[in-house]
Amino acid sequence: QVQLVQSGSELKKPGASVKVSCKASGYTFSNYALNWVRQAPGQGLEWMGWINTNTGNPTYAQGFTGRFVFSLDTSVRTAYLQISSLKAEDTAVYYCARNWGYFDLWGRGTLVTVSS
Amino acid sequence: EIVLTQSPGTLSLSPGERATLSCRASQSVSSSYLAWYQQKPGQAPRLLVYGASSRATGIPDRFSGSGSGTDFTLTISRLEPEDFAVYYCQQYDSSPRSFGQGTKLEIK
Numbered sequence: 001q002v003q004l005v006q007s008g009s010e011l012k013k014p015g016a017s018v019k020v021s022c023k024a025s026g027y028t029f030s031n032y033a034l035n036w037v038r039q040a041p042g043q044g045l046e047w048m049g050w051i052n053t054n055t056g057n058p059t060y061a062q063g064f065t066g067r068f069v070f071s072l073d074t075s076v077r078t079a080y081l082q083i084s085s086l087k088a089e090d091t092a093v094y095y096c097a098r099n100w101g102y103f104d105l106w107g108r109g110t111l112v113t114v115s116s
Numbered sequence: 117e118i119v120l121t122q123s124p125g126t127l128s129l130s131p132g133e134r135a136t137l138s139c140r141a142s143q144s145v146s147s148s149y150l151a152w153y154q155q156k157p158g159q160a161p162r163l164l165v166y167g168a169s170s171r172a173t174g175i176p177d178r179f180s181g182s183g184s185g186t187d188f189t190l191t192i193s194r195l196e197p198e199d200f201a202v203y204y205c206q207q208y209d210s211s212p213r214s215f216g217q218g219t220k221l222e223i224k
Contacts (some may be wrong), residue, residue, distance in 0.1 A: 029202035102151035106160040
């Protein structure tokens with residue numbers, strides 16, 4: 001089955017770090033880029049950037065540099081989003097989405113809650 | 117950066133009616149690199165249309181996309197109860213990719 005399976009919800013304190021995973025199955029992992037999209041509570045969709053699943057080269061949108069890191073483990077067909085120095089405003093659902101242009105396959109999302 | 121503006125913000129219609137959603141870009145989107153998504157509460161977005169007018173796999177033919185340049189439209193010909201959701205447009209002509217702010221389609 002063609003799908004992206006994301007890791008479960010996280011509750012973190014301000015200043016901590018979190019690593020969200022996105023495991024691909026049912027298709028050739030290296031044939032498609034992997035994007036990350038953020039959705040804050042009650043808000044719209046915000047593209048964070050993408051990672052080239054062939055080279056591992058990440059591209060970050062403005063506003064997602066410094067504390068945000070995209071990475072891969074191709075041996076297990078998994079992409080990762082790591083956020084460091086978490087702030088309350090990082091509370092959101094984070095989605096991974098496949099493809100370079102339009103996003104034809106999405107994970108179910110991972111809720112990251114940052115609260116003291 | 118291409119800014120996408122969707123209108124209206126909220127659209128109140130009844131099942132069986134026709135829905136027309138608009139997406140306007142701040143600059144021309146070349147090659148009609150524009151997509152539409154549907155999102156229901158608690159769910160991930162679902163791709164409906166890409167290339168401005170091509171329906172994604174499994175999408176009913178009551179959904180149709182049109183437009184070019186800076187003005188794009190998603191039309192739902194006859195609303196079904198399951199169509200009430202939030203709809204987003206997205207451009208992939210240039211980086212950064214960008215989404216519109218969404219149109220909420222609600223039951224009247």
